[in-house]
Amino acid sequence: MKQALAEAKKAQSKGEIPIGAVVVCQNQIIARSGNQTEALNDVTAHAEMLAITAAANALGGKYLTECTLYVTVEPCLMCAGALSWAQIGRIVYGASDEKRGFHTFASNALHPKTVVESGIMEDECAELMTRFFQNKRSR
Amino acid sequence: MKQALAEAKKAQSKGEIPIGAVVVCQNQIIARSGNQTEALNDVTAHAEMLAITAAANALGGKYLTECTLYVTVEPCLMCAGALSWAQIGRIVYGASDEKRGFHTFASNALHPKTVVESGIMEDECAELMTRFFQNKRSR
Numbered sequence: 580m581k582q583a584l585a586e587a588k589k590a591q592s593k594g595e596i597p598i599g600a601v602v603v604c605q606n607q608i609i610a611r612s613g614n615q616t617e618a619l620n621d622v623t624a625h626a627e628m629l630a631i632t633a634a635a636n637a638l639g640g641k642y643l644t645e646c647t648l649y650v651t652v653e654p655c656l657m658c659a660g661a662l663s664w665a666q667i668g669r670i671v672y673g674a675s676d677e678k679r680g681f682h683t684f685a686s687n688a689l690h691p692k693t694v695v696e697s698g699i700m701e702d703e704c705a706e707l708m709t710r711f712f713q714n715k716r717s718r
Numbered sequence: 719m720k721q722a723l724a725e726a727k728k729a730q731s732k733g734e735i736p737i738g739a740v741v742v743c744q745n746q747i748i749a750r751s752g753n754q755t756e757a758l759n760d761v762t763a764h765a766e767m768l769a770i771t772a773a774a775n776a777l778g779g780k781y782l783t784e785c786t787l788y789v790t791v792e793p794c795l796m797c798a799g800a801l802s803w804a805q806i807g808r809i810v811y812g813a814s815d816e817k818r819g820f821h822t823f824a825s826n827a828l829h830p831k832t833v834v835e836s837g838i839m840e841d842e843c844a845e846l847m848t849r850f851f852q853n854k855r856s857r
Contacts, residue, residue, distance in 0.1 A: 620775070620779070620780055621780060622780050622781075623762070623767055623803070628762055631762060632760050635759055635760050635761070639759070641755065641760060642761075655799055655803075656799035656827055657795075657798075657799025657800045657802070657803060659799070660796025660798070661762050663795070663796075664794075664796060684823075684824040684826060684827055685823040685827070687823060688823055688824070
């Protein structure tokens, strides 16, 4: 999660919403990304989506059944849908997102075999987001 | 929808699940894509996702509020989530997908302002899918 937070901070330094993700397979990081919706001018360029694509590329296969995704914020519906298609083995997220997180819309969005853990380094992950939007609003 | 069907058939000819999408803005097609999950080895490469990215690129802006997406099959949760972020103005789809379509998981997945129409050229769109999976199974 520390690595995912580093990606989030890198994203923030480029003016992006500070969310980061890494994919781990057999104790190795095989993909990492920060949110890039501004840089790519593309709503689909969430950290998780970019990390899924990069992980599939690294593995040479579409399915991530043996992988864990660490992400600083609860995935949205789009990312949860993508993680479901990828049949990801495990998702670990930091801060919850009651407004856009997938739990708010569809608690069964993920593949039934996917294990989910939440609240890891929650304060650090949430604080990055809170501070980012406070700064935006005060401008 | 005829153009979306043409994209679906093109996808099928390349061994992809036959789904196609086009994005129309001010009576002009600004993006078109077929499903490319096999070619790109990437679960996120659905026709709708690729069309959203291409449309944003064509417009030079992330939001597709003035656009209509025509897609041969009801969008899945991932694509519905992406269409929500894009705040697409209107979605027209052909065949319903009771197994993976977004309605099965979250009827409120889309942006509240998005207008949805379904059942346009439904038979042609559904038949492509049915025949594709029948052929797959009989191999």
